[in-house]
Amino acid sequence: MNSCDKQQLKITAAKVRLGIIEGVFNAKSGHPGGSLSAADVFTYLYFKEMRIDPKNPKDPDRDRFVLSKGHCAPGLYSALAQRGYFSTEELKSLRHIGAMLQGHPDMKGTPGVDMSSGSLGQGVSAAVGMALAGKLDNKDYRVYTLLGDGEIEEGQVWEAAMFASHKKLDNLCLIVDSNGLQIDGPVSEVAGPEPIDKKFEAFGFDVQIANGHCFDELEAAFEHAKTVKGKPSVIIVKTVKGKGVSFMENQVSWHGTAPNKEQYEKAMQELTAALHELEGC
């Protein structure tokens, strides 16, 4: 990735973050913290990594993405809108009655959403099924799924991990958004899912840890994952919950709270300034 591409990804990520705040503010509810922590991952996947065509969202040969941590839908929606699956105007009706953008991803109504999700632990199993279908049909698409570090407390995640490894699904790439916080507090205090890397190693995964806000590290990790043969991959991305909005960063209270008018304006101001700075250089 050259510096120009990287700069463009940073600009796109800033726009994705603006869309997240726009959506959650207009919805008066939703999950900004985990959406912001994953914004760079969403951006990398949809603008660099995945083989997709927004004009043909059902292409049977496309790469798939399942947002297993479905509550971070604002991040996914904002990335899809930026990528051209639908207008960014849609973000303003997020969670409204009759809106296309549901509180959690709904594959029936939203172009680009490959699986309905939201009940934690379930998306990863669906991703495993997609990867299995790819193997069965001798197709070369890849399947990506994003989980939360709190989400992996769900037993189903480990059922899925065991099965994916047993089936040698090297076309499957899990991403764990390790922002360290869940609703009730730090993951280390709630249920202690660490060491996440050792757990996935024990389940037979190729395990990498990357800075989830550094496109060079993300590129290295995703490129490596594509070379892994005979086993699934997991990339544990170390992130900051609420990344990009100063007063939301590392604050568990922003897991599932919408900003009020004043907070919204401050957040938009910060993110717009960051965007202008990126565009100016």
Next chain:
Amino acid sequence: MAEMVKKATRESFGEAVTELAAEYPDVVVLDADLAAATKTGIFKKAYPDRFFDCGIAECNMIGVAAGLATCGKIPFAASFAMFSAGRAFEQVRNSVGYPKLNVKIVGSHAGISVGEDGATHQCCEDIALMRTIPGMVILNPSDHYEMKAAVRAAIEHKGPCYIRLGRLAVESINNSDDYKFELGKGITLREGTDITIIATGLMVNEAVKAAEALAAEGISAEVINIHTIKPLDEELVLASAKKTGRVVTVEEHNIIGGLGEAVSAVLSEKCPTPVTRIGVNDVFGHSGPAVDLLKEFGLSAEHIAEVVKEKLGK
């Protein structure tokens, strides 16, 4: 007239899905370490590449089936009813029902006729659970022939479907030449004027036997076989209730949430008619030979006939 076959519907299911696999290349089968019992083992032997044993992890199995369905496969995900419909209920609701994915959930060893394994495995709640999921089609075939037809119908129906299988061998009753399976349509097996017996699954045979015994005593009982519990054939239920004026439902399921309640709901809203529900009376089962348990819980032709006579004041 086809020959009379005495066979468990789980066995008929295993045969049917295997026989149809060549015609429908998208059909795949998943199991959770019970292939020998659910009879998906028949498919596994014939089509090992299209069979996936997910191990003892039913929740993941349902999710994997959902993922396969998004890619155009027609997955049958099988386990005991207690686990496929019970343990994995929320996965069925959220990963299959809500996205309307083309997954066929298979619940074997349903009801108390599981027998010796006892209450933990005797699922009398599966129909109730599946009925609450919008868009879920629920099939509970009564014999070998009906199961075979139902499996084909399930494949041809695009959308979520639950198929209930029994463990116990049952004599076929649907071997007549004019037998026709139509999803969502009940079958009048016997015309009558005094009372309507509406039965499903394993209980259809008992209902027919009860009606025969009642006929010998001068009571004319109409017998309706409801193989599709959802969508229920309201038209047939209403027409028969209007004709006889009294209904008895029979199911190997808790009287809460099953066929009896589905029939009662339709009748109370559209044609108030006295209904008596025969089923498992909101209790857990226990260990014992299946045939003895069915008798003990009143799921027999004799008990059905007794209830009918009591309700008719005879």
